[in-house]
Amino acid sequence: MEKIAVAGAGAMGGRIGTMIKQAGYDVTLIDYWDEHVAQIQQHGVEIQTEDDTYQLDIEAIHPHEIDTQYDLIIILTKAMQSVEMLQDLKRYDAIKPDTAVLTMMNGLGHHERFSQVIPMSQIFLAVTVWTAGLRGPGQLLLEGTGGIELQRADGEADPRTSTINDIFNNAGLNSTISEDVFQSVWSKATLNSVVNPLCTILNKRIGEFAEYEATRDMIKPIIKEIVAVAAARDVQLSEDALIDKIEATYPEETQGLHYPSMHQDLYSGRYTEVDYLNGQIAKYGDELGVETPNNKLLTHLVHQLELSHVDQD
Ligand code: NAD
Numbered sequence: 001m002e003k004i005a006v007a008g009a010g011a012m013g014g015r016i017g018t019m020i021k022q023a024g025y026d027v028t029l030i031d032y033w034d035e036h037v038a039q040i041q042q043h044g045v046e047i048q049t050e051d052d053t054y055q056l057d058i059e060a061i062h063p064h065e066i067d068t069q070y071d072l073i074i075i076l077t078k079a080m081q082s083v084e085m086l087q088d089l090k091r092y093d094a095i096k097p098d099t100a101v102l103t104m105m106n107g108l109g110h111h112e113r114f115s116q117v118i119p120m121s122q123i124f125l126a127v128t129v130w131t132a133g134l135r136g137p138g139q140l141l142l143e144g145t146g147g148i149e150l151q152r153a154d155g156e157a158d159p160r161t162s163t164i165n166d167i168f169n170n171a172g173l174n175s176t177i178s179e180d181v182f183q184s185v186w187s188k189a190t191l192n193s194v195v196n197p198l199c200t201i202l203n204k205r206i207g208e209f210a211e212y213e214a215t216r217d218m219i220k221p222i223i224k225e226i227v228a229v230a231a232a233r234d235v236q237l238s239e240d241a242l243i244d245k246i247e248a249t250y251p252e253e254t255q256g257l258h259y260p261s262m263h264q265d266l267y268s269g270r271y272t273e274v275d276y277l278n279g280q281i282a283k284y285g286d287e288l289g290v291e292t293p294n295n296k297l298l299t300h301l302v303h304q305l306e307l308s309h310v311d312q313d
Contacts (some may be wrong), residue, residue, distance in 0.1 A: 005027070
């Protein structure tokens with residue numbers, strides 16, 4: 001795979017794109033944010049790590065400037081922009097019949113939406129525990145370490161899967177090929193569907209949320225609904241393992257001092273990914289006859305907050 005694009009090159013797209021670029025690959029960042037693209041074109045990306053700050057030259061373009069086709073496209077917009085991005089990539093002829101289109105966005109149902117635009121056989125799903133921050137246009141904050149699990153979305157064997165896995169590993173991204181990526185996608189989506197809306201609605205850091213003695217009573221009904229919906233879609237999740245995973249984020253040394261990304265989005269005046277988390281779980285529940293009143297309520301509460309925090313123009 002010679003030509004690689006990262007479409008949606010904010011915090012996470014910036015991390016993945018610059019790490020692959022630094023491993024010697026031909027990488028282009030594609031983004032809608034004019035100021036960000038202009039900054040990268042003029043000065044490169046400024047990367048701040050735990051022990052260094054440096055500039056990296058990397059190509060950055062707006063989707064309408066696409067003039068080539070890519071072998072691998074990694075989509076890392078926020079979920080609500082991803083289909084528009086995929087449609088633009090198609091409109092500007094960036095996608096060949098054998099282009100692998102991979103996403104590692106948080107949330108559920110991305111492959112189903114993408115398959116309305118390109119064949120399922122071109123779609124790859126990944127889940128990551130890497131994190132990244134954006135300090136401003138063209139400025140990345142890359143701390144900590146992580147890993148990636150990936151698989152073709154329809155579960156079929158495909159030589160491109162190991163090629164992508166090798167690219168990620170050559171870039172130091174600690175990637176593995178999964179036999180069942182949906183298990184990990186749903187498990188991460190459960191964490192995000194519990195901690196993100198609750199801390200956003202309560203306006204609390206994760207550790208502050210955990211100080212309340214009945215936190216487990218609050219999270220269990222939400223998790224039970226997700227486990228039931230996942231089971232109806234043939235994804236087997238363990239309620240106890242999910243509780244452990246969520247409670248592992250509470251201490252200060254893990255994520256206790258942080259606000260989840262949904263909180264950061266809302267209080268920066270941006271729409272959240274709630275429709276791709278609790279909202280998508282509720283939608284699947286309605287389709288499959290599984291009741292999801294807690295996830296529906298959380299979705300409505302976050303939408304209510306969006307009405308008052310996001311500029312509606
Ligand atoms: P992000 O907000 O940094 O970037 C997403 C898109 O928004 C990019 O196209 C970016 O250019 C644009 N954008 C960001 N700030 C902007 C501004 N001020 N004005 C205009 N456009 C702006 O989002 P992200 O954190 O990179 O998340 C991308 C996906 O990856 C999401 O699905 C997220 O849930 C997932 N994810 C993120 C992390 C993380 O640590 N950041 C970790 C795992 C998964």
